[in-house]
Amino acid sequence: MIKPKCSILNILEEKNIIDDNFLDIVGNQFKFDHEKGSAEWLKNSVDAYIREDVADDNQYIFLRFTDGRKNDASFECIDFVGMTNNDITKAFKRWGDPRAAKRGLNKLTYGGHGNGGKFYMRQMFSKSHFITYKNNYINIFGFNQKKKYGFAKGFKNKKINPKEALNIANMNEFFLPINIKNKILKGKTGFTVVKGIGPLGMKNKIKANKIIEKLRNHPQARNILSRIKVGAIHNNELIIAAIKPKKINPMKEFENPVMITIPEKISIENGNIIKLANKKYQKGKLLLKTSEMAFEKNSRFGSLNRIDFMGEIGVIASYQLASDLSVRNFPQAAFIYGECQCPILEDADNNVVKNDRTKLIENDLTRALLQWISDQIDILAAEISSKEAEERKKKNIKISSSYNEFLNTWKNKFMGKALSEVLGNFGDKTGKTESYNVKALLESPENLEFSFSLARIPIDQKRKITLKAKMLKTIPVGSIINLTSDNKFIELEKKEITIKDDYVKKDINGVNVAVMNLFLIGKKVRERGKITATIGKFSSDIIIEIVENKGNKKIKKPSYPRVLLSSIDSDPLDIAPDGKVTLNPRQPLVYQRPQDVKERIYWINTSTPLADAILHRHNSHSLRWRDYLLQRYVEIFIKEAIFELQKKDPDSFRAERIDSDILGTLVAKIHSTAVEDLNEFLFEEEYEPSKKDEI
């Protein structure tokens, strides 16, 4: 016996022998649903047109659904190209051939490994076959109930005329476009009818509309449906002439798709660098779009909330944002969808495109890319979120302002009456009380002194300032005081002043003090300067600021307080830097600037912790917010009443009277009036004040 040497063994190649069970193992991985299977059939039909160089406009495909009686309902996909016996033997019969769809041509096709359509026929129907006619030959090939494939007896490359072929395929129906029918009859083209009988889950009654609706948005079908005409027939009735994908209207203010270039390299957690482009495969792009309506899970359009990975032609994988990616910013992300084109994914060395083209094969490259895409989606979702917050704020502002205006009107009708009922009328009807005009007491200066250290004078008006000199031995009557200005825009009427007898007065303690008026004019607004008075070793300064001349008009005090909302209402005094009074959470719930006091303006601080919490946890329309506003109005009533009492009846301004009349009677009156006048405002959830409201 010859003992073979291992190193020189020559293995003689043999064909693989594959048990049919292996097809079940692979086929089960597809887990078809009918829209996905229909999409696979569509892809095969489109590829047939591509191989024949048929323009998109001339590509017709029909999906024909026919209800059954004895578990014999059927789905059919019809195109007008046709296959030869050779096509079937060399391409269709072969399992798992990545070149099957191309048939040796250098053309881009939707089909990948040539498995999808075949497995759909084999796994999802009781039996299935296709009738194909080309060049006057008909072939019928299919799967029997045992899932074994082969030609139908008597229909292997049988020569028949076109009319007979159309009859065999039940294709004399009205739906057939005339031009196509003529081309078939003249032998210029063929046709293929792929048919599945007894579809899984709907043996007799086919839910055609449901399948079509899902097919419209299916990642493997959307692109095809947008390009070519796919009609739908149900029980011999044309129900849709051309199935088109649903048009998605973009979200307002996010109309333009966001195009992001995929970086060439991404570093991952373990420190490795993942290359997403190289010399052969250029950088990819992610295109994110928005929808005006959310793609809610399990809704009609829920499946659109995804990123489709586009290959050279067609979709090579699809990822749902909610379930397949690590997107965090929901619900805003539910408004986003998009496409990713990353050529390196189709690099044969990476081998990340799966057989069924649903997901990419998981490895460092795909994980890094998917994480990067998730991050980009989160960024866009965050932008949507901040836009929504802005919108919410605007809405809150509008509602809050209308509520506040409503309360202002109510308060104005009620406040005067309530205060006079509780506190009584003081003085005459105008509310005036006895006033005392008290002249300033004369105080002695140490030596020489201006009455004030700072004075603001209106521009172009002669103004007097007062200078006092204590009558010392060194400053007798007749002395001359020198005056200087260090700013040319502040002009003195005289450069010196002589102390005269007339100027000398006695202070409260009987000391002689000379009181002198000197006059000056300011020539330029906002100029500031120093006036210095000097006599001997003594001197005194006063700072002068020139301000605008606002005239001497007396401004009438408003009849009622005006309540405004901080950060919402504009500043009527135009003092706030950006026109809005923005308050701090530490500032009082009801706030006034010194200038507001004269104008009787109150600001409700919308930044306090409680106000902020109500506006965020509820909203400006909520009863809680309305109640919050009312409580602030009650506080304003109380403040007004306290100051009114102190001003007009100071004799009885005691804690007991405040407790009894203001915190007791007045507050009770406000509450009972509010229940009557503001009933809907306070208790109706859906209440919105309008101009019609009468208080």
Add this chain to the structure above:
Amino acid sequence: MKTLKLTKQEKIILSILEISGSTKKNIKFEDIVISLFKKFPKDFHLKGYDKYPDSGDSVKRALYMLRNRGFLSANNMIFSLTDKGIYLGEKLINRTKGIKITEKNNLDRYILNEIGRIKKLEGFKLFINKEEGKILDTDFYNYLGISVRTQKGEFLGRLKTIEDLIIVLKKDTKKDDIVDNKIINYHQFIINKFKELISYHQEE
């Protein structure tokens, strides 16, 4: 008996102190006029009519001067003593009783009260914690112990009282260097930060 020479303003303080029972109780102008006339008829009689009290400008001026110096609060001819006013009144009574007042090591009671009050203020605590940026106009009013609605005279009186307190603190050799110096610094900070508010109230 040793006679003391008191100014008109000191006599007013003594009278109000007596009527109010050394409290901050509100006293009507008319009551003050009567009290002054009864207690010091030569100083407070109507000019030319020594049996009638003077309720004219000289009394009013003196009262408002005392308000501006922080000794009185005044509202619509109703007056009350401040802590500073009560302290001055008590000092005058001791002087009239011949009690020798040693120029002291301890701070005046009203000053101690003010210091205690300032130490508790949220604004002061922010200042100590170097969070000056968070100090607001409301902290300024709290520091002076008034509100935005306080009238000019009252405002000036409180400002004077607090300024006097700072002068005393600066001179006080026994002060708690750390805390009291911080009050002095806080005063300088807040007066500087809100100088425009001060001007507004001064010119009101």
